[in-house]
Amino acid sequence: MSHPEVAIIMGSDSDLPTMQAAIAVCEDFKVTPHVEIISAHRTPQRMVEFAQQAHQQGIKVIIAGAGGAAHLPGMVAALSPLPVIGVPVASRHLKGLDSLYSIVQMPGGIPVATVAIGNAKNAGLLAIQILAAQRPELQEQVIAYRRSLSEMVQDKQEQLATVGYQQYLKDYQAASSAG
Template identity: 60%
Template sequence: MIAKVGIIMGSKSDLPVMQDAADILKQFGVEFEINVVSAHRTPEKMYTYAKEAYSRGIKVIIAGAGGAAHLPGMVAAISSVPVIGVPVKSSNSIDGWDSILSILQMPNGVPVATVALNAAKNAGILAAQILASADDELMQKIINYKEELRLHVEKNSII
């Protein structure tokens, strides 16, 4: 199968956070690929990845980065597919605020959907929802998932 979602991160140390996106996409049966693509240490690789994503069948990119967190915005500047940014609280982070603001404060014309700090699972769900807008089978899986969430809360909210 051809990957529909590209999960990229600035460093292998981001994998424990970004794994949540991969896990939820697996749950929905969405094909994905996962790579380390650093905006600062491998800019040529980042450029090629972003430029070729659509032609390779990627429909959504989830990009996680910590610290200065330029990866999501730079990929969005190059690629034509939607980019979801995951701010990662890294060891050199200022409580994650540097990552959040670096991803969130994009100029007009270069949108990056941004999820909460370390919320790669939400990025995976959002990627699946984007794909589901043109895939009824996937949409039903998302509807079922949300119903399971509702039932879980109702079951656990009885005092």
């Protein structure tokens, strides 16, 4: 892996289990992630410094996960020239809906791409696709990944057609309860 091109930041260490999926995607595509805990509320000066300097450190995309008030993605986007992808982290009381609303309600001129609640995997994939726009070898990996998704669905359809929906459902439920 090379120098970090994707920064994956989060407001709290409790966000790390969610954000791990974005880290894994970067690693799967051999893109080095830079991972940090940066709180918009508890370490605001550190957040400002990070957001203003990330592009000078070779970072190309920032993924920011946040729960609750979820100000981190928007504040970083306001301070950085880089694309920011917000990951709403599920909260205890409102199940992440508060985080989602906070991240998607950005004023005109300060865009933040936003994925579904808890879906850091898609944030990682979107970051990879942003990088792939300028890197043909990475774009080929994205194409191969998409092809593998299609093949996976086709394989499942063939299995369904072979065993019938009742047996397929039984096998699916057994596998789900085992794993």
